[in-house]
Amino acid sequence: MKQVVAIIRSQAINRTREALVSAGVSGFTVRKVLGRGKGNVDFRVLHGAEEGAIEAIAQLGDGPMLVPKRLLTVVVPEERLAAVVQTIIDANRTNTAGDGKIFVLPVKEAIRIRTSERDAKALE
Amino acid sequence: MPPFVMVQAIVRPEKVYGVMKALLDAGFPAVTKVDVFGRGKQRGLKVGEITYDELPKEQLIVVVSDEDAPLVVDTIVASARTEGKGAFGDGKIFVLPVDESYTISSGTKDEEA
Numbered sequence: 700m701k702q703v704v705a706i707i708r709s710q711a712i713n714r715t716r717e718a719l720v721s722a723g724v725s726g727f728t729v730r731k732v733l734g735r736g737k738g739n740v741d742f743r744v745l746h747g748a749e750e751g752a753i754e755a756i757a758q759l760g761d762g763p764m765l766v767p768k769r770l771l772t773v774v775v776p777e778e779r780l781a782a783v784v785q786t787i788i789d790a791n792r793t794n795t796a797g798d799g800k801i802f803v804l805p806v807k808e809a810i811r812i813r814t815s816e817r818d819a820k821a822l823e
Numbered sequence: 824m825p826p827f828v829m830v831q832a833i834v835r836p837e838k839v840y841g842v843m844k845a846l847l848d849a850g851f852p853a854v855t856k857v858d859v860f861g862r863g864k865q866r867g868l869k870v871g872e873i874t875y876d877e878l879p880k881e882q883l884i885v886v887v888s889d890e891d892a893p894l895v896v897d898t899i900v901a902s903a904r905t906e907g908k909g910a911f912g913d914g915k916i917f918v919l920p921v922d923e924s925y926t927i928s929s930g931t932k933d934e935e936a
Contacts, residue, residue, distance in 0.1 A: 701922065704829075706855055734855035734884075735843075746840055770855065770884075784925060791927045798928035800853075802829060802886055802921050 700806040700818065701780050705771040706734060707791045707799040712769045718790040719773070724783055726822075727773035733765040736797065768799065774806055776822055826889045827921035827933075830896060831882060833859065834903040834914040839881040845902035846885065851895055855884040865911050880914065892918055 707715060712729060719727060775783050784801055791798050811821040834842055843854055860877040867876030887895050896916055904913050924933040 705927075707927065730857060732855050732857045734853070736853050765856065768855065770857065784923075788925060788927050788930050792930050794928055796928055798926075800886070801923075801925040801927065802827070803923040804829060804919055804921055 700774055700776055700809055700822065702804040702806045703771075703773050703775060703780070703783055703787070704802045704804060705773075705787050705791075705799060706732070706768050706801075707771060707787070708797065709767055709769050711791045712771070715771065715787060715790040718786050719783070722782060722786045724773055724775065724779075724786075727771060729772075730770045732768050732770045734768050735765055766797070774809055774822060776819055827886055827924050828889055828892045829919040829921050830885045830887065830892060830899070830916060831919065832885075832899045832903065832914060832916045833861065833880045833882050834899070835905075835912065836879055836881050838903045838913075839883065842883060842899055842902045845898050846883075846895070849894060849898045851885055851887060851891070851898070853885065857882040857884070863912065863915070868912075878912065886921055886924060 705715075709731075716727075716729075719725075771787070773783065780803065784803070787801055809818050809821040810816070832842070839856065843856070846852070846854055859880050859882045861880055862876040862878060867874050867878060869875075883899070885895055896918065899916055925931065926933055
């Protein structure tokens with residue numbers, strides 16, 4: 700089993716959800732997160748803006764800073780991993796920076812709480 | 824392909840910008856921040872009669888290549904720790920293995936972080 704963690708654009712979440720559901724993945728978790736990529740962030744500006752300093756707010760928008768994103772988590776059996784990764788890429792790719800990242804982490808165990816089914820059965 | 828690791832740090836909300844600044848200065852600009860609530864070994868905070876067992880924290884997620892992990896961990900520890908000897912509630916850092924990493928904008932598998 701693998702856990703696929705994808706950080707994607709907020710506005711792409713519906714598209715991704717539909718793509719995943721039609722690919723047969725029905726269970727996943729989505730969170731609102733903030734993040735930054737390779738760009739530079741001036742923290743004095745960010746902090747100032749948070750405290751309401753007008754000069755700091757005026758400077759926002761110049762460079763990359765903490766951007767709202769969605770963090771999508773889905774656990775899949777190994778044989779569906781490639782298909783799920785490709786589905787997420789296809790649904791989110793616009794060829795521009797900021798499309799997001801996908802990470803694949805190993806999962807040791809999965810348990811369905813309702814029935815205590817384990818591993819592959821819990822993911823069905 | 825060098826193996827990647829995911830560093831998940833749970834830190835004090837008031838320290839989070841300091842940690843992110845330190846990571847940026849150390850050459851790790853890419854970070855994701857999640858608001859979380861939790862408790863630790865001290866079973867939350869007890870103030871008089873009231874126990875607070877859902878303390879607000881910030882979780883930082885950084886994915887780096889394997890050999891950078893100690894540097895990232897040290898950077899987070901140095902910047903997230905309460906001045907002096909540290910204090911309960913400064914947080915935890917977990918390092919998880921990452922099998923694969925993809926950049927969506929290019930659709931390619933990453934060879935380096």
